[in-house]
Amino acid sequence: MVRHPHPPVTGRPTALRRLARRWSAPLPAPPGALRRGPLRPDGFPSRLRSTRLTSQLGVALGVAFAVCFLTGLLSHLIQHPPGWFRWPARPVGLYRFTQGLHVATGLATVPLLGAKLWSVYHHLFRWPPIRSIAHAVERASVAVLVAAALFQVVGGILNIARWYGPMPFFFTAGHYWVGWLAVGALLVHIGVQLPAVRGALGRSVVESSQERLSRRGLLGGVAAAAGLITLTTVGQTVRPLSGLAVLAPRRPDVGPQGLPVNKTAHRAGVRALAQDPAYRLVVTGPGGRTDLDLAALRALPQHTAELPIACVEGWSATGRWTGVRLRDLVALVGVDPDRATVLVESLETAGRYRTSTVGPAHVADPLTLIALRLGGEPLHPDHGYPARLIAPNRPGVLQTKWVGRLTVRESS
């Protein structure tokens, strides 16, 4: 029998086949003279790095990232609700919980991400840097993932520190879209690495007792760092731990009337307008228009509600608010309070948070108030004097201060 040196050609190589071959063909090897410094073959002698360590850090990071992404997506949907989305008014503190979780997991990610990158960065110096076109594509997707992950974590921290200098773009939009980019790159990464992770976490992995001890020691250190960060920041939203919140940018009890402030009346440019005796709350709807001065507002039935301000930045604090039910004001202009949507506008003339829309669930809720008082006293100017919106289970950015106008419409 004649032996062929090559398999018999069964057809002319198609363009597709040629491409497939080139796709995975190894690239030519580099000259040995380049292999210096971190590029030399034994440049990273640490035995601590292992696929098992990287896999364990990766699983933890994946879980943290999933929590961050889902709670962040939820917060986005609440603030920019598409037609199909309904966010309930109860439980009162649900958003406080989900957003507190978003920021806490984001902060705990810092040591995890650091350790994960440390455990793999020597691959940057592997030779050849690119083994094939397929490998180049995979490396590029990892580059996107690393860049997006760092962007999210660093940007998130800058945001809660209210340090916008290094971010020449609107933080919220950047954080939202790069979140999707990170999820996409993460799914590709998981798809590529799953077999390696499965192998490294399997029972059959051989590891000396020394290696196991040092790997567990490192994981313990990372867990301790994440725990310490959580313990020293989570007090910004978990009141009993507020005394430990030394690393948190906000303490829930520091501020006028015992409540933090993001934007002061001075910065909002409303000091004069808010103190003007000619102040009227203008309520308009299909049934007409009512102008209410402070005396008229105070003469309406007053109600008190214990509700939190739950800022998207991860801090929250409960106040005892007193004022007029939004549903009572809606009824004044001839709309059924159980089927109404209200556009709330501030006296503030510019600024991203000068308006918010209150959907039917929140309008109908008896806890939703146009508050005149906090802790029994008239609102401090920085908390929205003469009147502010406060509603259950709602992001702080939507709790409009210095309210000047309510526009009521019937919901379809």
Ligand SMILES: Nc1nc2c(c(=O)[nH]1)N[C@H]1C(S)=C(S)[C@@H](COP(=O)(O)O)O[C@H]1N2
């Ligand atoms: N008109 C107006 N209302 C606003 C804001 C604003 O910038 N302008 N900031 C919001 C944000 S981000 C938060 S967290 C709450 C904070 O309320 P507080 O200052 O009373 O704690 O107010 C909200 N209401």
Ligand SMILES: [Mo]
């Ligand atoms: Mo906020």
